[in-house]
Amino acid sequence: MYQKITPPTTGEKVTFKNGEPIVPNNPIIPFIRGDGTGIDLWPATEKVLDAAIAASYGGQRQISWFKVYAGDEACELYGTYQYLPEDTTTAIREYGVAIKGPLTTPIGGGIRSLNVALRQIHDLYACVRPCKYYTGTPSPHKTPEKLDVIIYRENTEDIYLGIEWRQGTEIAEKLIHFLNTELIPATPEHGKKQIRLDSGIGIKPISKTGSQRLVRRAIFQALRLPKNKQMVTLVHKGNIMKYTEGAFRDWGYELTTTEFRNECVTERESWILGNKEKNPDLSLEDNAKMIEPGYDSLTPEKKAEICQEVEGVLNAIWETHGEGKWKEKIMVNDRIADSIFQQIQTRPDEYSILATMNLNGDYLSDAAAAMVGGLGMGPGANIGDECAIFEATHGTAPKHAGLDRVNPGSLILSGVMMLEYMGWQEAADLIKKGLSGAIANQEVTYDLARLMEPPVAPLKCSEFADAIIKHFDD
Ligand SMILES: NC(=O)C1=CN([C@@H]2O[C@H](COP(=O)(O)OP(=O)(O)OC[C@H]3O[C@@H](n4cnc5c(N)ncnc54)[C@H](OP(=O)(O)O)[C@@H]3O)[C@@H](O)[C@H]2O)C=CC1
Ligand SMILES: O=C(O)CCC(=O)C(=O)O
Ligand SMILES: [Mg+2]
Structure with missing residues (x-):
């Protein structure tokens, strides 16, 4: 079955039922060491995960690690340009x-992202990146503890589909000509717009299917959170990209008000209900004026549309959501992407789950991680219905590669997410305890050490792993 790798002789496969993993006590788990700082991060992570599992289950549970190859290491073993061998994708599919x-x-130029390829090949449509503060972590932000968000990023489409053409190529020129002469003139709203002939072209597909399955997962996650965190914010740049990013928002709301009608309320609905609760005699039009700034200068058609919206909401959900019942539901709102970058800094505690498209989520997850201590503390997971791959938010940080200095917290916390996904909560909790203990004791790697006041001497990557294990016993 495999060309150059051999699975461990002990252990069993994780299987899936209705999108949930069924995990044996001795699962075989494939791992990719990674390029750059992967060489430092992986051994530290494996050591901490194994120690936590041993301490939590006393041999009743253990992972049989299965080394598989991608990136530079794969080329060394499989030959030139073999960045993502079939062995690797087969093993991941097989073991789940x-x-x-x-x-x-x-x-x-060069190869397309292997990280993105793995997500697309295995249809890992939700990239889940929690940004949460660990007490004592130094941060450039004044109140980092107020940020506790989980980014749910669509992981398979948007410009990451990689359908683009380089400037000057025959297809790019043909496409521009076709757009300029046929499609743009045939679309009145585009007027006399033209694409410059020396442009590169990229395609940004955003589908209803991709958007709604991501938002569905985000809402299911919100249902598992404490009441005060049951919020989902749809992040988009729909004012500019109306039919891709704007559609993402609309499809998110459509799902909210159909599949999750009983569990959710949209922010706009909550205003309509709240206005009527404060003033039961409020007319539809006065309610419409209160939810729509600039109502008075709208066209009669637009005014009628908003009045209809108010009436529709009251007719549809006053019984189930009115008289304050909406306050017990999951709040679904939306924010424009540029605004959310400032909102998470100025009003961090007002957000919980941020549902995004691929590119916005990529940007936002680095920015949010920076607020709670940096990329060295940014874990992540790529989740599908029959497979999951856990990985940190950051990249290979090449200038630090092989120096045993970067923070393995990000990959270790990705391992914690994996343990939680597997239902091994005791081991996950033990690692979080050890990590918190090490940070509180100022035993940290360079990235956190330099932010501490006064700065402390940094631990090596491997030493930080040992410190985490030591603090299991706190
Ligand atoms: N999923 C993946 O595998 C990803 C891969 N990449 C790829 O990684 C490569 C390098 O990308 P680059 O733009 O440098 O971004 P990186 O995320 O790799 O690194 C940027 C900076 O973040 C900080 N950082 C990253 N990881 C850690 C860590 N574990 N501990 C402490 N600090 C850390 C370092 O900052 P400082 O030096 O200031 O301390 C580092 O220089 C590119 O090829 C990119 O495409 C990028 C993102 C995700
Ligand atoms: O694949 C890459 O090189 C970058 C991906 C990335 O930045 C991310 O997924 O956050
Ligand atoms: Mg990124």
């Missing part, structure tokens, strides 16, 4: 749950 270090992607 995997973990990986970062992989390099060249800029402006």
